[in-house]
Amino acid sequence: MRENLLLNKVAIVTGGTRGIGRSIVMALAKEGADCIFTYLQNRDLAEPLVDEVNRIGRRALPLQMDVADFENSKIIIEKVKETFGRLDILINNAGIIRDKSLMMMSKDDWSAVIDTDLTGVFNTTRACIITFLKQKSGNIINISSVNGVHPLPGQVNYAAAKAGVIGFTKSLAREVAPYNIRVNAVAPGFIETDMTKELDQGHRKKFLDMIPLGKFGTAEEVAQTVIFLASDKSHYITGQTIQIDGGLGM
Secondary structure, eight states: OOOOTTTTOEEEESSOSSHHHHHHHHHHHHTTOEEEEEESSOHHHHHHHHHHHHHHTOOEEEEEOOTTOHHHHHHHHHHHHHHHSOOOEEEEOOOOOOOOOGGGOOHHHHHHHHIIIIIHHHHHHHHHHHHHHHHTOEEEEEEOOGGGTSOOTTOHHHHHHHHHHHHHHHHHHHHHGGGTEEEEEEEEOSEESHHHHTSOHHHHHHHHHHOTTOSOEEHHHHHHHHHHHHSGGGTTOOSOEEEESTTTTO
């Protein structure tokens, strides 16, 4: 029988009801972890996910909240301690896109993406960091994007936010390493999600031609990288950004 990599660990996953976030929640459960996951609007997707986690034999708690709200984000650590009594892993996954050329981008388009994709990472991490510091252990994994390393046009807000996440990751990793806290990032490229399924064939072929491996990745592949970083198998890795992009960022 295979050993569970995260047996009895407790994790927080922001943006956990769809796509990569959902795959991360399921992967955590399969490796023996319990988790609280956040969502902004998808209540109809939250309860079925809890049921799936329960069927595996683990516990999950959905929490509706906006990671862009600093005061609201404080609730997450209160809820995880109240429900599970501890916290081992934080996975900052929540994010949005509002792609437009800069000429057409409104201030709201800019602020919405920065507030969720970058400030949201600060908000939830700030809420959890005191717990990690006090217990002198913790693992933080931030979901960035290949666009934070090799940006595409029409995404200046998203690219700025995701590049900011990488800088945040490196700086915080140095800051908290003496406390046995690791901080890493994952930078997915084109991943098969609801968003990429909506691409027309012309755009899909254009993007596939850019990827050396000639295919999109899967949310499960991203989740397995997150599991590796969350486990003791990566205990000597911190401050790193792992690109999962089929070679797109080479």
